[in-house]
Amino acid sequence: MALDQETFELLKASVQRFVQERLVPAEDQVEENDEVPEDIVADIKELGLFGLSIPEEYGGIGLSMEQECQVAFELGQTALAFRSLVGTNIGIGSQGILMDGTAEQKAEYLPRIASGDLIISFALTEPDAGSDAASLKTRAVADGDDFLITGTKRFITNAPRAGAFTLMARTGGPGAGGISAFIVPAGLPGLSLGKPDKKMGQRGTRTCDVNLDEVRVPAANIIGGEPGKGFKTAMKVLDRGRLHISAIACGMAQRILRESIDYAQQRKQFGQRIGDFQLIQAMLADSQAELLAGWSMVQEVARRYDAKPFGVHDPEVSMQASCAKLFTTEMVGRVADRGVQIHGGSGYINEFKVERFYRDVRLLRLYEGTTQIQQLVIGKHLMK
Numbered sequence: 001m002a003l004d005q006e007t008f009e010l011l012k013a014s015v016q017r018f019v020q021e022r023l024v025p026a027e028d029q030v031e032e033n034d035e036v037p038e039d040i041v042a043d044i045k046e047l048g049l050f051g052l053s054i055p056e057e058y059g060g061i062g063l064s065m066e067q068e069c070q071v072a073f074e075l076g077q078t079a080l081a082f083r084s085l086v087g088t089n090i091g092i093g094s095q096g097i098l099m100d101g102t103a104e105q106k107a108e109y110l111p112r113i114a115s116g117d118l119i120i121s122f123a124l125t126e127p128d129a130g131s132d133a134a135s136l137k138t139r140a141v142a143d144g145d146d147f148l149i150t151g152t153k154r155f156i157t158n159a160p161r162a163g164a165f166t167l168m169a170r171t172g173g174p175g176a177g178g179i180s181a182f183i184v185p186a187g188l189p190g191l192s193l194g195k196p197d198k199k200m201g202q203r204g205t206r207t208c209d210v211n212l213d214e215v216r217v218p219a220a221n222i223i224g225g226e227p228g229k230g231f232k233t234a235m236k237v238l239d240r241g242r243l244h245i246s247a248i249a250c251g252m253a254q255r256i257l258r259e260s261i262d263y264a265q266q267r268k269q270f271g272q273r274i275g276d277f278q279l280i281q282a283m284l285a286d287s288q289a290e291l292l293a294g295w296s297m298v299q300e301v302a303r304r305y306d307a308k309p310f311g312v313h314d315p316e317v318s319m320q321a322s323c324a325k326l327f328t329t330e331m332v333g334r335v336a337d338r339g340v341q342i343h344g345g346s347g348y349i350n351e352f353k354v355e356r357f358y359r360d361v362r363l364l365r366l367y368e369g370t371t372q373i374q375q376l377v378i379g380k381h382l383m384k
């Protein structure tokens with residue numbers, strides 16, 4: 001699956017323009033009001049961004065992973081709240097249905113996810129199950145043709161906007177084999193949302209708990225129709241998500257580097273531009289070199305991801321996706337830190353963008369698997 005190159009270049013150019021002309025000017029508003037304005041949500045829908053990764057037969061744009069990463073690189077160059085809005089529809093919310101769903105599930109949900117009419121969230125994490133995802137406690141108990149789901153899901157991105165959740169719950173015994181993935185519509189009796197999370201950064205993104213109290217969901221909503229496969233579905237979705245996040249990290253590194261160069265060119269100390277001092281150039285050079293390394297890695301792993309059969313677990317590619325997430329998200333943390341350093345005291349002041357980007361990128365090393373989880377995935381694979 002991929003868009004033909006010519007159409008893709010046009011799409012990429014329009015996303016670049018949209019980011020520069022529409023999203024960048026709205027960054028302060030998002031930061032101040034802690035929300036993405038509704039007219040921008042409408043424009044994002046209009047551009048088709050919710051459906052980037054969904055095949056054309058379901059109304060999406062049908063990008064390959066390599067192409068998706070290139071678009072994510074563009075979207076990463078502005079406040080991360082914009083990307084977060086579409087992120088669950090493009091990735092962790094929708095891809096389980098696309099990879100493992102039945103024909104009926106795909107036909108019912110994917111077109112509305114692609115258009116953005118349905119926001120779908122990914123609900124795996126719980127209060128006591130973060131990195132150890134296979135220990136999740138949310139239970140789904142069979143009751144006739146239905147399941148009754150009870151438990152709490154934590155830090156769920158886009159939950160306040162969601163019309164449905166790809167939600168992992170335990171239908172069987174302990175461990176990964178006892179987990180099933182359900183499509184859970186948001187309006188069902190017994191499902192309620194917690195207070196919005198107050199976060200360190202990424203203002204404008206919406207996350208909260210999702211509480212389930214005997215929520216009745218038809219057995220037909222188990223992704224793929226067969227219980228016990230949900231953990232593997234979630235892991236495959238995360239492999240893909242980790243590459244997408246890596247591209248975002250590179251986009252944000254590019255933006256922070258640009259902000260740092262601009263500042264180094266206009267700020268004068270000791271009678272000259274600070275960018276003329278070699279100690280400042282050294283920081284810019286390290287950021288540029290690491291960004292190039294990270295971005296080259298993302299593109300290469302995305303190509304390998306595209307080369308394997310879709311939705312099939314290839315442990316080598318999973319390991320490489322973890323390498324990309326590990327390297328790029330740590331890299332953007334260093335680039336942001338240097339960005340603040342180059343700005344000096346101004347880098348600590350909210351009106352300069354690097355202050356907020358420094359806070360925003362901190363999350364990239366945590367969600368969709370911490371740096372330490374990526375190290376574990378890589379290490380375990382190497383020792384096999």
Ligand code: COS
Nearest residue numbers: 125131132133134176232235236239313318367368369373
């Ligand atoms: N794709 C498909 N299947 C996978 C997989 C992948 N990437 N990784 C593991 N599996 C399979 C394994 O093959 C194994 O199947 P079998 O039992 O048939 O052999 C099963 O899943 C369990 O795997 P494993 O024993 O490796 O699971 P662990 O409990 O040790 O967990 C980690 C592995 C730690 C890697 C996993 O829990 C994880 O990624 N944690 C982080 C969760 C996360 O990213 N959370 C973010 C939430 S979303 S913002």
